[in-house]
Amino acid sequence: MSIRPLFVALAVLALAGCAADPAPNEQLRLTEQALEQAKAVGATAADVPEMKLAEDKFNRAKGSMNDQSFKNARMRAEQAELDARLAEARVLTLKSEEQLNVLNTRITRLRKQLGDAQ
Amino acid sequence: MSLKTKALGGLILAGCASLYGCAGQHSEAALQQASTDFQKVKEDSNVLRIAPKDVIRAGESLARADRLSSYWGSGSDVLHYAYLSERYSEIAREHTNQVLNEERAAKLELERQRLQLALRESKLLSVQQQGKWLEEQIVALATTQTDRGLVMTLGDVLFDTGEAELKSSANRVVLKIVQFLQLNPKRVVRIEGYADSTGGKQENLKLSRDRAQSVADVLMDLGIDDKRIQVEGYGDEYPVDVNASERGRAQNRRVEIVFSDEKGQLGAAR
Numbered sequence: 001m002s003i004r005p006l007f008v009a010l011a012v013l014a015l016a017g018c019a020a021d022p023a024p025n026e027q028l029r030l031t032e033q034a035l036e037q038a039k040a041v042g043a044t045a046a047d048v049p050e051m052k053l054a055e056d057k058f059n060r061a062k063g064s065m066n067d068q069s070f071k072n073a074r075m076r077a078e079q080a081e082l083d084a085r086l087a088e089a090r091v092l093t094l095k096s097e098e099q100l101n102v103l104n105t106r107i108t109r110l111r112k113q114l115g116d117a118q
Numbered sequence: 119m120s121l122k123t124k125a126l127g128g129l130i131l132a133g134c135a136s137l138y139g140c141a142g143q144h145s146e147a148a149l150q151q152a153s154t155d156f157q158k159v160k161e162d163s164n165v166l167r168i169a170p171k172d173v174i175r176a177g178e179s180l181a182r183a184d185r186l187s188s189y190w191g192s193g194s195d196v197l198h199y200a201y202l203s204e205r206y207s208e209i210a211r212e213h214t215n216q217v218l219n220e221e222r223a224a225k226l227e228l229e230r231q232r233l234q235l236a237l238r239e240s241k242l243l244s245v246q247q248q249g250k251w252l253e254e255q256i257v258a259l260a261t262t263q264t265d266r267g268l269v270m271t272l273g274d275v276l277f278d279t280g281e282a283e284l285k286s287s288a289n290r291v292v293l294k295i296v297q298f299l300q301l302n303p304k305r306v307v308r309i310e311g312y313a314d315s316t317g318g319k320q321e322n323l324k325l326s327r328d329r330a331q332s333v334a335d336v337l338m339d340l341g342i343d344d345k346r347i348q349v350e351g352y353g354d355e356y357p358v359d360v361n362a363s364e365r366g367r368a369q370n371r372r373v374e375i376v377f378s379d380e381k382g383q384l385g386a387a388r
Contacts (some may be wrong), residue, residue, distance in 0.1 A: 096219035
């Protein structure tokens with residue numbers, strides 16, 4: 001038995017590997033954008049757990065890029081993007097809740113004063 | 119083939135199968151979870167109205183995870199797409215909550231404006247009812263031009279002893295200030311509270327600050343933007359009279375309103 005078929009198989013596998021997973025540069029750009037957007041609304045890794053996940057995964061994705069492990073890089077970057085988007089959404093929801101609280105306090109105070117005045 | 123290699127092969131095969139089994143169970147559970155979450159957002163009419171795109175993406179990722187789960191050895195891909203699907207569902211949910219809050223806030227804002235108007239009217243009415251003679255009682259109302267700028271003093275008579283709430287006899291002054299600030303939209307104010315020297319330092323500081331804050335609150339309630347109002351409490355510092363006499367102490371218990379110039383420049387705080 002010759003070992004030529006083995007080489008052929010390896011070559012095919014390697015080619016398939018390349019074809020299936022090109023370097024996910026676009027995804028990394030998207031992820032970075034999502035992280036920046038989340039930071040811009042005030043999400044920090046210390047306050048929002050999803051932000052920490054996003055930053056960690058993004059760093060690991062960059063590590064995978066260096067190792068030419070493109071599939072891992074893409075998956076991590078995709079997860080990091082959504083983690084960052086969720087972090088952003090959580091911060092915005094929290095802000096809208098705070099705004100509601102402020103309005104409610106003011107309305108209560110106004111009602112109280114109106115009650116006193118009458 | 120020897121018995122040994124056969125046994126080894128068998129072991130490896132068993133190992134693979136058990137690994138696959140674990141990964142399979144793991145990804146199966148993740149798939150279940152993602153599918154439950156997706157069902158929930160899909161059936162929520164608010165989510166569908168506010169975040170339809172995220173719901174669609176959650177569905178697409180879930181379908182992908184589901185399709186992959188029928189392939190052998192795709193455990194990590196299934197996990198990945200189940201994760202993405204769950205995230206999209208969560209984002210849709212958060213986004214919906216945010217927009218619902220904002221819609222509610224818009225309604226409350228209208229309510230606040232309505233109440234503000236009603237309060238202003240009722241204060242005007244009470245001022246008219248109080249009549250002229252009360253004017254004389256607001257003796258301590260005075261506006262003076264000092265090196266700190268235009269300063270208006272709200273005297274002790276406008277507060278009950280030891281209390282921070284403004285009495286309704288202050289309505290006239292307060293309305294004047296509001297009117298003035300509305301005619302001069304660029305001007306800002308610093309409201310400074312002062313106490314006499316009786317009582318503890320800490321209590322005096324707190325009372326002076328609370329009194330200044332309650333004046334600020336009333337101004338805000340009547341429609342002055344809170345960004346235009348600073349609040350300070352100075353306790354028993356900066357007396358304007360001696361603390362030895364009752365008259366002097368009454369002079370020292372006061373709230374001063376410092377007005378900025380027309381451009382919004384306030385003198386530095388003390």
